[in-house]
Amino acid sequence: MKNLLANLWEKIVTSRPWKATFRYGLPNNPLDRSLIMTESLFFHLHPVKVNKKSIKPLYSMGLGIITTVMFIILSITGIFLMFYYVPSTELAYFDIVKLQTKVPFGQLLRNMHRWGAHAMVLTAILHMVRVFYTGAYKPPREINWIIGVFLLLATFIGSFTGYLLPWDQLAFWAITVGTSVATYEPLMGKTIQKILLGGPEVGQASLTRFYGLHVMVVPAVLFILIAFHLWRVRKDGGLAANEIPDEMEAENDN
Numbered sequence: 001m002k003n004l005l006a007n008l009w010e011k012i013v014t015s016r017p018w019k020a021t022f023r024y025g026l027p028n029n030p031l032d033r034s035l036i037m038t039e040s041l042f043f044h045l046h047p048v049k050v051n052k053k054s055i056k057p058l059y060s061m062g063l064g065i066i067t068t069v070m071f072i073i074l075s076i077t078g079i080f081l082m083f084y085y086v087p088s089t090e091l092a093y094f095d096i097v098k099l100q101t102k103v104p105f106g107q108l109l110r111n112m113h114r115w116g117a118h119a120m121v122l123t124a125i126l127h128m129v130r131v132f133y134t135g136a137y138k139p140p141r142e143i144n145w146i147i148g149v150f151l152l153l154a155t156f157i158g159s160f161t162g163y164l165l166p167w168d169q170l171a172f173w174a175i176t177v178g179t180s181v182a183t184y185e186p187l188m189g190k191t192i193q194k195i196l197l198g199g200p201e202v203g204q205a206s207l208t209r210f211y212g213l214h215v216m217v218v219p220a221v222l223f224i225l226i227a228f229h230l231w232r233v234r235k236d237g238g239l240a241a242n243e244i245p246d247e248m249e250a251e252n253d254n
């Protein structure tokens, strides 16, 4: 059985489509290994060399990656939700009821989006705590920490603006209370609230604004910032653990 699998694998990696895609066979020397990393569209996102510690599951707990996956899930489910939802004070609530009761897999779709959003807020916070705990905010990664703060803010704004869209009692009063917090700002409080709501109280103008922010502005900002954030991780040579040579780690462990 083992031989059969080994033969099959050999056949796959020597086949034309495999070679056309990956160019090199299984790497058995450092040069081939680095060529694979630099020449593959998928692998070149990673640095050529990484420290063993940085790929230990418990080092980063994959929290940044999980947050990225949540963003992708939210974007895909969000597009499908837009097929069924109209941001009108007269239709929005009933569109959501219809989605949950009549549309095939509608409830699953809505729950994936809702729980995905809760999960993204949670994992982004935990990711920030991990980065702080491992000291990865220190130079040369300070700019990525700052981008991270904006990412967290954008994640919160996405979550807040999405909350109004179902246009139920919970959403209406949560946004009424949430935006009235802005009025406590001493100089421009009332104006900020008016800008957010598009008028003196929660109404159609607020729904239109929140919808626009939620489906266009916030996802675009998150997309650009995440792209920049990941590019910085790559340019900073991978995770901060990469700067601790494996031998030193071994000495510290002893």
Ligand code: HEM
Residues within 6 Å of the ligand: 060, 061, 062, 063, 064, 065, 066, 067, 068, 071, 124, 125, 127, 128, 131, 134, 136, 137, 141, 144, 145, 146, 147, 148, 149, 151, 152, 155, 226, 229, 230, 233, 238, 239, 240, 241
């Ligand atoms: C939408 C939110 C975010 C996404 C999608 C995201 C994504 C990622 C990913 C995929 C990584 C590399 C792998 C990993 O650590 O798991 C990373 C690393 C990093 N992130 Fe984030 N991140 C987010 C928010 C934040 C926040 C809130 C901060 C801090 C304020 C932050 C600061 C950093 C830093 C400094 C690194 C480098 C870590 C190291 O070298 O060990 N990120 N991020």
